[in-house]
Amino acid sequence: MSVYLDRAFSPAKLGNLPLKNRIIKAATYEGKTPDGVPGELLLDFHKDVVAGGTAMTTIGYCTSEADGRINDQMMWMHEGIREQLVHMNTELKNTVPDAKISGQMTHCGNFSKNRKLQRLSRPLGPSRQFNMLGAPAGLPFAGAMTVTDIDYLVQTYHDAAKFMQETGFDAAEIHFSHGYGLSQFISPKTNRRTDEYGGSLVNRMRLPLRVLEAVRSAVGDDFPILGKMGMTDGITAGLQFDEAIEVATMLDQGGIDALICSGGTSSFNPMVYFRGDTLDKGLIEAEKNPITKLGLKLIGSKMFRYYPYEELYFLEDAKKIRDQVNCQMVYIGGCSETDSVERVMAEGFDFIQMGRPLIKDPAFVNNAMGNPSYKNGCIHCNRCATLIEAPGGVYCPLNLEARAS
């Protein structure tokens, strides 16, 4: 095994948390929490990931409050699921005692089709805006948060982080990207506020930094906090790379343990973070709401711009961020070959997050450690990403087809 593969598959510390190797499962909301409850479906998916040698898995969409959910099947951190979360995390550790578990902390902000709102009458973001995702579900407009709403949101992150720590998570990943709540504040496209939470980047970062501070105060210094940030929104009036470098340095100075650099937004340009085949065809097929289906047919090809897939598509930009920060760096984006793992390690990144490669083969690590010519087989068709609302949630259809033939 080469020196860099050996580095990838050797123990390392994320902050103060020992990991048995440097491969982390990326957050991929799997649609496996029916009615918001983390049960056997979610457990079985992540059992395969940890059993396959991945050092730490990440549970996607640990939403900080009920109204932070994009749809009503997502879970949110509250007492009603304490028992199930403890069971899931205990079982994962019973399966592989040295496996670690992170939870991605999210809030949808203005991008929601959740009709089971509890506290609010409509989704709220930094500024008033048309809610494209919610319109077919009868939630066409999102409102602007007041400062009281912002204070409340910060508190929900604090309480959710504490709850996650109590229920057996080993780390928390704050989602600052992909067009969700906190990223809507960072982006000049969606944040048109004129108070201390809008305007300059310092103001647009005020809420994300308050959230980081609140999560840190909830979990203490030994509990790693990762941050997934955007390097660009991929739209003209959105976040651009020059400001993203400043975002990274602010999060670094704010005490983040590790940064994961992604890009794009689910609302305006998701293919920036996926690359490869566009999602419109699969989503049209899977969509049950006739209005959403029609909308996708009409504007899907504009929403899902085609970017050809290439391995390590974020590497060059992520290296520029790496050079500006002191925190640890987690590479994400198209690392699905062992050659790519070697290259990322050679570039000095501390960890690698993998999404689709581990959906294709949850035993990537064990297989690659045992066989230097291991091939993952993910073809970046993105069919899995169109299945988040399918019965049973996300899986790789190629695997199913291969088993059937």
Ligand SMILES: Cc1cc2nc3c(=O)[nH]c(=O)nc-3n(C[C@H](O)[C@H](O)[C@H](O)COP(=O)(O)O)c2cc1C
């Ligand atoms: C099915 C699926 C669901 C995803 N859900 C999330 C999510 O909940 N949060 C997130 O930050 N990214 C999500 N992503 C994006 C991945 O975390 C990752 O950024 C992207 O897939 C690129 O990494 P990869 O090339 O290793 O797959 C999702 C991706 C897929 C395929």
Ligand code: SF4
């Ligand atoms: S469906 Fe399978 S092959 Fe296609 S992107 Fe997802 S994991 Fe990869």
